[in-house]
Amino acid sequence: MAAAAQFVWARDGVGSEEYPAHLLADENGDSDGSVVQIRWLVGGFPSGNVVHLPRENIRFDTGRRRRGRQAPAASNAPKSSVAKKREGGMATARRCTDARASSPQAKRARVKVKGEDPLPERVASTSTKHEYDVETPTKVNDTAMGLTTNGVVLEAVTSAITMEEECIPDAVPSAAVKTEEDDTDDEDVARHQMETENERLKSEIQQLKRENKALKRGADGATDKLVEENKQLRAEIGQLKAQLEKANDAVGEETNGEDGDDDDDDEVVFVGTNSSSDPPAGTTAREQRRSRRGAQNPDEPDQYYRNRVNDGSDLSITDAVQLTGTKWVKEGTVDAAVNFVEDDLHDIVEHMPIPTAEAGSSQDGFQGRLNQLALDDEVQRIVPDRICSVACHPSIHKLLVCAGDKQGHIGLWNADASAATEGKHIFKPHSAHVRSLDWVGNGTTLLSSSHDGTVRLFDVHKGVFEEIFATYDASKQHEAKPGYNTVHAESSYLHCLEVDQASNGKCFFLSTSEGTVMHVDTRTRATVTMDRKLSNEKINTVSLHPEGNVIATAGLSRVVELWDLRMVRDRNYLGPPPVPIACQNAGKSINSAFFSPSGRKLLTTTQANKLEILEDAHLASGDISVPSNRSIKHCNQTGKWLSTFVAKWHPSTSMGDIFVVGNIEKPRGIEVFDGEGKLLRELRGKPLHAVASRCCFHPNADKLVVVGGNSSGRVVVAR
Numbered sequence: 280m281a282a283a284a285q286f287v288w289a290r291d292g293v294g295s296e297e298y299p300a301h302l303l304a305d306e307n308g309d310s311d312g313s314v315v316q317i318r319w320l321v322g323g324f325p326s327g328n329v330v331h332l333p334r335e336n337i338r339f340d341t342g343r344r345r346r347g348r349q350a351p352a353a354s355n356a357p358k359s360s361v362a363k364k365r366e367g368g369m370a371t372a373r374r375c376t377d378a379r380a381s382s383p384q385a386k387r388a389r390v391k392v393k394g395e396d397p398l399p400e401r402v403a404s405t406s407t408k409h410e411y412d413v414e415t416p417t418k419v420n421d422t423a424m425g426l427t428t429n430g431v432v433l434e435a436v437t438s439a440i441t442m443e444e445e446c447i448p449d450a451v452p453s454a455a456v457k458t459e460e461d462d463t464d465d466e467d468v469a470r471h472q473m474e475t476e477n478e479r480l481k482s483e484i485q486q487l488k489r490e491n492k493a494l495k496r497g498a499d500g501a502t503d504k505l506v507e508e509n510k511q512l513r514a515e516i517g518q519l520k521a522q523l524e525k526a527n528d529a530v531g532e533e534t535n536g537e538d539g540d541d542d543d544d545d546e547v548v549f550v551g552t553n554s555s556s557d558p559p560a561g562t563t564a565r566e567q568r569r570s571r572r573g574a575q576n577p578d579e580p581d582q583y584y585r586n587r588v589n590d591g592s593d594l595s596i597t598d599a600v601q602l603t604g605t606k607w608v609k610e611g612t613v614d615a616a617v618n619f620v621e622d623d624l625h626d627i628v629e630h631m632p633i634p635t636a637e638a639g640s641s642q643d644g645f646q647g648r649l650n651q652l653a654l655d656d657e658v659q660r661i662v663p664d665r666i667c668s669v670a671c672h673p674s675i676h677k678l679l680v681c682a683g684d685k686q687g688h689i690g691l692w693n694a695d696a697s698a699a700t701e702g703k704h705i706f707k708p709h710s711a712h713v714r715s716l717d718w719v720g721n722g723t724t725l726l727s728s729s730h731d732g733t734v735r736l737f738d739v740h741k742g743v744f745e746e747i748f749a750t751y752d753a754s755k756q757h758e759a760k761p762g763y764n765t766v767h768a769e770s771s772y773l774h775c776l777e778v779d780q781a782s783n784g785k786c787f788f789l790s791t792s793e794g795t796v797m798h799v800d801t802r803t804r805a806t807v808t809m810d811r812k813l814s815n816e817k818i819n820t821v822s823l824h825p826e827g828n829v830i831a832t833a834g835l836s837r838v839v840e841l842w843d844l845r846m847v848r849d850r851n852y853l854g855p856p857p858v859p860i861a862c863q864n865a866g867k868s869i870n871s872a873f874f875s876p877s878g879r880k881l882l883t884t885t886q887a888n889k890l891e892i893l894e895d896a897h898l899a900s901g902d903i904s905v906p907s908n909r910s911i912k913h914c915n916q917t918g919k920w921l922s923t924f925v926a927k928w929h930p931s932t933s934m935g936d937i938f939v940v941g942n943i944e945k946p947r948g949i950e951v952f953d954g955e956g957k958l959l960r961e962l963r964g965k966p967l968h969a970v971a972s973r974c975c976f977h978p979n980a981d982k983l984v985v986v987g988g989n990s991s992g993r994v995v996v997a998r
Contacts, residue, residue, distance in 0.1 A: 284325075288338040289317050291330070297338065301325055584751065585769075586710050587731050588687070591760065594735075594744040596620050599706035603688060607663065607705050616704040620742050623693065623702075627674050628723050628739050645934070646959070648983050649951065654964045655996045661690030661703050666988035667922055670716040670725075671977045678977070680996065682988050683713025687729060689737075694996055708735045708744040715776035718978070719784025728789065730772035732762070734799070747801050748789075766810055767793040775820045781827055788830065790818035796832060798848065809848045811857060813840065820871045820925075825878040829860070829897040833872035839863045839883055839903075841896060863893060863903035870915065871925040876932040880954050884926045888914050890940065892956055909956040914943050921990045922972035931980040939985055941971035949974055949987050949997065966995045 284301040291298075300317040315337055319328050583590055588602055600616045601608055662684035672679035678694040687709030693702030711730035718725055725737040732750040737743075750768040751757035762768065771793040779786040782802070789797045794814035800806045816835035823830050833839045840859040847857040867886040874881055874897070881896040883889075890911040893903060915924045926940035936954030941947075948963040949971050962985065971987025985997040 284318075285339070286320075287317065289319075289332055290336050291332065292336075302337065303329065584757075585731055587733060587749075588707065588710050591733075591746045591749055593746070594708050596706070596742050599708050599744055600704070602707035603663075603705050616706070617742075619691070619693075619702070619704050620739065624679070624691075624739050627672070627677050627679065628721075649960045652960060652962060652983065652985060652997045654962060654966045655694075655998070656966060658966045658968075658993050658995050659692055659694075659703060660991065660993045661692040662688045662705060662992040664688065664992055665920075665922055665990040666973055666992060666994070667712050667714055668716045669973045669975050669986055669988040669994065670718060671975060671984065671986055672718055673722045673978045675979050675982045678982075678984060678996070678998070680986055680994055681716055681725065682973075682992075682994055683709075683716050683727060683729075684992055685712045687711050687713060687731065689713060689716070689725075689727060690992075692994070706744070708737070709733060711772065714774050717776065717778050717784075719778055724784065726776060726778065726784065726787065728773045728776035730774075732768065732771075732773055734773070734776065734787075734789070748799050761799075761804060762807065765797070765807070766795055766812070767791065771795070774818065777821050777823050777830075779823060779827070780825075788821045788823060790821040790832065790834070792817045794818055794834070794836075796821055796830070796847075809844075811847050813842065813847070813857065813859075819869065820873065822873045822881075824874050824897045825876065826897070831872050831874060831881055831896065833865075833869035833883060835868045837865055837868055839865060839869060839872050839881070839893070839896075841899070861896065861899040861901060861903055863891075863896070865889075865891070870923045871927075873926075873928055875928050875936040875938075875954060876930060876934075877936055880936055882926055882928060882938055884913075884915060884924055884940070886915055888912060888916065890926055890952070890956075892954065911952065911956045913940070917943060917970060917972055921970055922988075924972055925974075927975055929976040929980075930978045931976075933980045934976075937976075939974045939976060941974050941987055943970050947971065949985060951985070962997050969993070971995060 288297040289300040299320040664684040668683040696702030709729035734748040750762040750765040771791040775790040777788040798809035819834040865885040870884040872883045881893040892909040947967040951960040969989040977984035
């Protein structure tokens, strides 16, 4: 019989540490009792690990601590990491042993051997209708089951249940015995279910991997297909380029005539959307970008120099209307435009004399008239694209508004027409941005300049758009043109047109994107009397002082420069560079700089979010000091898709110095200031739903009207 369990300290080898254990037997068959049987304790609880140790390795507990160890119930002090690892390993061993001890085979093998005989192999009873079937216990490995050599069964754990007679009843139904034999226990069932679930998950993962591979192969196939299509498109583009080159060569041979001259002096095709020729040698990327702006009609091949609308010949009203395209030309559109010019516009010019600006008492009650300005409810779209310039006809009997857009269209609108759809007519005399519009000759002619390098004059009496000036390169075929051999003609574009009022509109200044300023006299076959480079950057505006001897230029150079024409009026571009008589640094690029009609003030609109008024700038020399100017804070950041703000003076001298400019702040508005920078009137309302980037006054002092144009091609009128 096993002795009562006693708590002891034991070590499993010489010099090893002591561990807690239960002493199970004083002897193990040795005559001298030198070997004892113990069960290790893990975490204060007995494990299934039973070993035989020499008696000298056992120390009976005396209640004293030894090497930091004590009885399990003595303290809950924290354990070292080594002890935790050791106890963790012993706990694992205990769980494994317990699992083996609780297996069905061990349960059937465990029987009490306290002097009783084993159960018989077969128990049959006739007193009951059930059949009983108990399997004879089999021999189990002593070490695995913890049996002693004399057949004594030791407890697997402290709380192990020894199978008493009630564990195996005298009569057990055969069906129950059969279920116990054939079915696995709960742990086996759970393990089997986990294995099944694991297999299912593995199968799903493999299926997902196969699907991912299929998707990847499909994506690669789609990419290959796109690459092939791209190659085919490139091949087609190459074929089209080759065809265009052949067509250009054929046109060049016809132009050169019998000489067949095909050198670099021939016509250089302006680089545009439809141009297949390479850019001129030495052309910078910036010049190429600028030159591409001349291409406006991608549906037609390049036929004219720099994609202009024609070869420079006069455009009739019919031709100018038809060039706008089928979207804007409907049934009766051409006839309506012809009738408008020949009847309505002709009557406005001929039968309605235009009084001079000094005839009216413009200053009488001016502030009251200004306060009475109100926005019209109607906002009319008179050009297809973004408005780059606006102007009013000087007639006081009819309000005729015109605007130029970025595609080269010019729209004329009779704002006094009875119906909204009447009085609006669109023409296309240019192929690029229309930067300037000016009525001259007492309202009989309209001057327009464009990025395509042309200046056209719309004559009301003739009913044609006449090309009075255009820039051309040094090709021999252009020798007869008025702008032959203009500096940077192949890459620059015209930006601003300033009429020389002393010549009644027959002379004008032009600024270009290459920083040059030209003076053109149309009285002698459009002679270029001045062509000088005044800046290394684009010149946005050029303004002539009323006295006629000083001009002001401004642009991307960030500096307003004033020039004495008597010192720079030279046709020789290669001459010594001129020197400005005065300059004023604005800090950032300048949208515009204009002299007032009186000449006493110079108004600049800058990207430094300022409107600056310079006093007597034409009399200054050197750097213009700060005290000579007035600065108005004004947000001028219109962004990429809107035309820039350009503050403009009222053209009449009898109105005093007042100017108008749009406002980007919400709600959108149009503002009127005096020459001292004082805000006189603010126009806001529902019709101003968009930013009025370009504004102007009616030129007649007796008709106070303000017009604003936005980037959707619409104009709003305040009167």
